[in-house]
Amino acid sequence: MPQQDFDVTVLLNYYAPYVSGLTETARVVAEGLAERGWKVAVVATRHEPGLPEQEIIGGVHVFRAPVLFKVGRGPVSPGFLTLARRIAVRSKALHLHLPMLEAGAIAAIAPRIPVVSTYHIDLWLAPSLTSRLQIAAVNLSARIALRRSSHVVVNSDDQAHHSLHWPSINSVPWSSIAAPCLDPRGGKPVYRDGDGHHVGFLGRIVPDKGIEFLIQAFRRAARPQDRLLLGGEHDTVAGGSNIARLHELVDGDPRIRFLGPLKRDETRDFYASIDTFALTSVAESFGIVQAEAMMCGLPVVGSDLPGGRVPVVETGFGILTRPRDVPGIAAALTDLRGFPAAQKRSLAEKARSLYSAESCIDRYAALFSRLSSRQTVDIRRALPMAVEE
Incomplete structure (x- = not known):
């Protein structure tokens, strides 16, 4: 494990090269902070067996835990929590991306570290034999994580007020920050086929x-x-x-x-x-x-x-x-x-x-700076069992 202290550790199940709105938000914010000189780590699962356990992407230190199998969208990784704990102890703040089954447990292992939870969406799964059980488990974890968070971020007030978890979101300080969007202009119409709409x-x-x-x-x-x-x-x-x-x-x-x-x-x-x-x-x-x-x-x-x-x-x-x-x-x-x-x-x-992505990153940077400045305890002493040199 590298002797590295991180300003922010980001935790989520799937990370680059996987692409979704949630993973892109996490990646753009993490890389944006790294570009500004922040030391940023990401803890995720190795959702594809060929991915390395550790690498640096866009200036961000990425750590991945092996996956035994998947249940629907959810990867089952017994080592994920252990890895999260090992990196959290070297961090000034944690950034959770929800929904995530392990979110409640992760929030509980770092009670003295500021935790920011970005709540993206109420989990939706296509009907199946196990989907109701999966949704119930993830929702329970979300409620625990949200209520333990130092601050909750949502994409919009509209999303927050209509969420199943509005009572939990509203129980802690929260704010809306629109997801970061990269300006995609400048391409060529290579996929165009004729003059139709x-x-x-x-x-x-x-x-x-x-x-x-x-x-x-x-x-x-x-x-x-x-x-x-x-x-x-x-x-x-x-x-x-x-x-x-x-x-x-x-x-x-x-x-x-x-x-x-x-x-x-x-x-x-x-x-x-x-x-x-x-x-x-x-x-x-x-x-x-x-x-x-x-x-x-x-x-x-x-x-x-x-x-x-x-x-x-x-x-x-x-x-x-x-x-x-x-x-x-x-x-x-x-x-x-x-x-x-x-x-x-x-x-x-x-x-x-x-x-714009820059506006989004500005607001996250200000939020983490404000929360981290309140952190006065020695993080390694706060979680001594997590240190593994």
Whole structure:
């Protein structure tokens, strides 16, 4: 174990190279702090066997615990808590990303260290034999972690007030910090196919993203020259993908194309290739991709969900529809074809000012600085059993 004292240790189940809204928030904030000279560690699980146990990514020290097996989205890693404890003892503050089954136990092992919990979303799982039990266990852990936290961060007030855990969030100091969005402008329209109106989705190909309803709506509303581009990972997503079901719904329609996972430069090209972005989720806490689309001047069809509707509500850059409402989504796709160009430019500037990564990192840095300055005990003495030289 390196003799390293960390300003902040970030704890979550999945970390880079895994990509989701939660992991991207954790990564962008962690790397942003590291770029400013902070010493940052991440403790996660080794969700893919080929990943190293330790490495440095973007200036961040990443430690991974082996995984025995997975239950749905949740990795089972007996060594995760031990590893978290070993790194926590060398840290001035902890940053938990919830929902996470181990969150309550982690918050309990560091009672004298400031704990910031970023609560992303109430857990949603597709119905199964074990999903209700998994949700109940994760919710219990979340309540414990939230109530033990020095401070709770949510993506928006809307998300917080509508959460199942609002009483726990409101029992401690809390604030809303919009998820960090990287400006994805500057790409080339390499995925464009003809002069029709191009609609795009980018994200994990999973049931909670509501892609099946987008496909049905597009096929209802689209003209022969229109296209639907679907980008995102489906082979290695936690909990499994619904890609087979989506191919059934596409039914060979040549206007609909699956792009697979896209690297950062490729996402710039993706945004440059479309005219409207669609995030028709059935569960969503913010939707970084829809805010990034707005930054590129793209109107959004979004879902009217607590938290997930915030970017459209705050900017006015799109149309909200009820989750699973295929006719409503189809109507919105049609209406946004004629979104005024001048309005696109002004609303894109508004989105960039509201959701920039730098603003998010500024606020986290101020929060950790304030909380850490209150820490007067010797952390190693506070948790002597955790020290393993």
